[in-house]
Amino acid sequence: MATRVQSVERAAAILQVLAVEDAPTSLGQLAVALGLAKATTHGLVQTLRDVGFVDQDPESGGYLIGAGLLELGSRNVDLNEVRSRALNWTDALAARSAQAAHVAVFDSGEVLIAHHVFRPDASVQQVQTGSTHPLHATALGKVLLAYDPRAVRALGAGPLESFTYRTVTDRSRLLRELADVRDLGWAAAVEERHPDQAGLAAPVRDRSGQVIAAVGIKGPVDALCDARHRPRTALATLVVQTGRSISREFGHGRVP
Structure with missing residues (x-):
């Protein structure tokens, strides 16, 4: 049986939430959506931000899908x-x-x-x-x-x-x-x-x-x-x- 890594699953869940939002999502909203403590959610989001998969809006402090992930996920369709x-x-x-x-x-x-x-x-x-x-x-x-x-x-x-x-x-x-x-x-x-x-x-x-x-x-x-x-x-x-x-x-x- 394949080993399930909880932190990866949670990180994927964060990206799924952000993917359907067109406005910055606050840390509190993410924590509620995932059913996690704010501290846990904050650690995951900061890691995703550090690798470029999540961006933080400078005005609201909310989070968005990062340009790095969009570039990674995009492909030039022939x-x-x-x-x-x-x-x-x-x-x-x-x-x-x-x-x-x-x-x-x-x-x-x-x-x-x-x-x-x-x-x-x-x-x-x-x-x-x-x-x-x-x-x-x-x-x-x-x-x-x-x-x-x-x-x-x-x-x-x-x-x-x-x-x-x-x-x-x-x-x-x-x-x-x-x-x-x-x-x-x-x-x-x-x-x-x-x-x-x-x-x-x-x-x-x-x-x-x-x-x-x-x-x-x-x-x-x-x-x-x-x-x-x-x-x-x-x-x-x-x-x-x-x-x-x-x-x-x-x-x-x-x-x-």
Whole structure:
């Protein structure tokens, strides 16, 4: 049986708490979240700060995910590799859903479309590959926010832009939605970027389990949602399955 090291587990728990917070977290808040004494929490946080995995805000004294950890955890995703590994699966996703399919990555604070498959009908459509979109108002962006601390930090501390009356601009509500994304394994954005348009998305992981991209579909609200604007379960399941299939192309879930 593998030996479990308590201090490592606690340090990992601290990083997990900080990863989902976009504002500095106080020592007291961390201690409560972890169920530890302040002195114990302080020792762990100071060690993480010393190695660059945690930063301390000079004004509030609160703690944030450190630049050193973000650099360590980041990787330059090869967009050509993403396209090539996702190509067949996104073609099938567009065909089976009858909607446009996209694969996107986090880039410079935005959602970057790495691959776009047209909706399989005769309507006029524009290529979106290479275009950028807001993180908080798209399903693809919400997946990246839910799993990538760099994306959360990129939102900054200012107000979130509103694109429609349904855009989630309240940070507390957005953080709750991101927790739901991690629980469900998929994200939705209904009329948050454009009226009458909805999107569903799921994560794409590499061999290590790190989320490196998001895959999803976009189309009319009445095609992706029911009469109460709730995402159709069958389509959400299809998107999740596609994300898992692309993840396997990157080695995730494969037995060595």
